[in-house]
Amino acid sequence: MKAIICEEFGPVEDLVMKEVADPSPGPREILIRTEAAGVNYPDGLTVQGLYQDKPDRPFIPGSEVAGEIVALGENVTRFEVGDRVATYCAGGYAELAVGSEETCFALPAGMDAADACAMIIAWGTSHHALKQRAQLRAGETLVIFGAAGATGTAAIQIGKIMGATVIAVCSSEEKRKIALGQGADHAIGYDNLKDDVKTLTKGKGADVVYDSVGGEAFKAASRFMAPGGRLLIIGFASGDIPQLPVNLTLVKEYSVVGVFWGNWTRRKPADYLANMSELFGWYQDGKITPLIEGRYPLSDAANVLKRVLGRGAVGKIALVP
Numbered sequence: 001m002k003a004i005i006c007e008e009f010g011p012v013e014d015l016v017m018k019e020v021a022d023p024s025p026g027p028r029e030i031l032i033r034t035e036a037a038g039v040n041y042p043d044g045l046t047v048q049g050l051y052q053d054k055p056d057r058p059f060i061p062g063s064e065v066a067g068e069i070v071a072l073g074e075n076v077t078r079f080e081v082g083d084r085v086a087t088y089c090a091g092g093y094a095e096l097a098v099g100s101e102e103t104c105f106a107l108p109a110g111m112d113a114a115d116a117c118a119m120i121i122a123w124g125t126s127h128h129a130l131k132q133r134a135q136l137r138a139g140e141t142l143v144i145f146g147a148a149g150a151t152g153t154a155a156i157q158i159g160k161i162m163g164a165t166v167i168a169v170c171s172s173e174e175k176r177k178i179a180l181g182q183g184a185d186h187a188i189g190y191d192n193l194k195d196d197v198k199t200l201t202k203g204k205g206a207d208v209v210y211d212s213v214g215g216e217a218f219k220a221a222s223r224f225m226a227p228g229g230r231l232l233i234i235g236f237a238s239g240d241i242p243q244l245p246v247n248l249t250l251v252k253e254y255s256v257v258g259v260f261w262g263n264w265t266r267r268k269p270a271d272y273l274a275n276m277s278e279l280f281g282w283y284q285d286g287k288i289t290p291l292i293e294g295r296y297p298l299s300d301a302a303n304v305l306k307r308v309l310g311r312g313a314v315g316k317i318a319l320v321p
Helices: 041-048 113-120 122-133 150-161 173-181 193-200 215-224 246-252 261-267 269-284 298-309
Strands: 002-005 016-019 029-039 064-072 084-088 096-100 141-145 165-169 186-188 206-211 225-233 255-258 292-297 316-320
Touching: 002 298, 016 298, 029 084, 029 113, 029 298, 041 298, 064 096, 064 113, 084 096, 084 113, 113 122, 113 269, 113 292, 113 316, 122 150, 122 206, 122 225, 122 261, 122 269, 141 150, 141 215, 150 165, 150 173, 150 206, 150 316, 165 173, 165 193, 173 186, 186 193, 193 215, 206 215, 215 225, 215 246, 225 246, 261 269, 292 298, 298 316
Parallel strands: 141 165, 141 206, 165 186, 206 225, 225 255, 292 316
Antiparallel strands: 002 016, 029 064, 029 096, 029 316, 064 084
């Protein structure tokens, strides 16, 4: 099969496409012919050796795939050859990928493979963040940083389903228009963040902030949180890991809440399955629609990852072998 290979940690431009041996599924595993592989910000960090998990080299990047099952390992009971599924896994940037039976989900008839990839990590992260970690309630105000990206657009749609007033924060007018098109009630920039949020909330501040950016945006959020608010730490796309002014958490009585979707799925597999069932149900009912920016050949992996790392992507991007 053809696959994208990271020989050693380094720039994403060093990725190469090679012909490698087909993988084989072990017990309780399935072999998937990849129709689409999702591209995620952490994929680029992993290639550079900057992520928490550092795989042995060489390795195939990519953490989510959707496609058709072509072989089953021993003791697989939930699926059959020919079923279409989506899963998070290792080695997604390839024509074939191995997934664990317990983390796979059957796709609704006719579901687009790129849509399915979006539902795994981007939508899974936003759903878990707003449901389990923030416990977002109807009538609350939700502020979303990086709102035109894959997790951001997911957070907009999920926030609206949960009954929140959504303030999208984006770096350009074009991205703000996209956020409004995804259902945000307001879209603002980063330049006057604190004052703009205070104005839109009539001085109260944000009940929940979805922060995948860090840096100066986090510093602003720490000053516009409402009493009882929840500041969700999703990631640091700005490249700047900020310091928390704990005196403000004391005075304003808000919480800073970490969100690590991957660890949560392993700790709470039943809750993870329930969340994904709810997401796929919303999709089938037409309540949510992932924003797919584009589908690119597997050979474009390095260029696509470079754009994602540079915060130039809008919505979800998929690689199509």
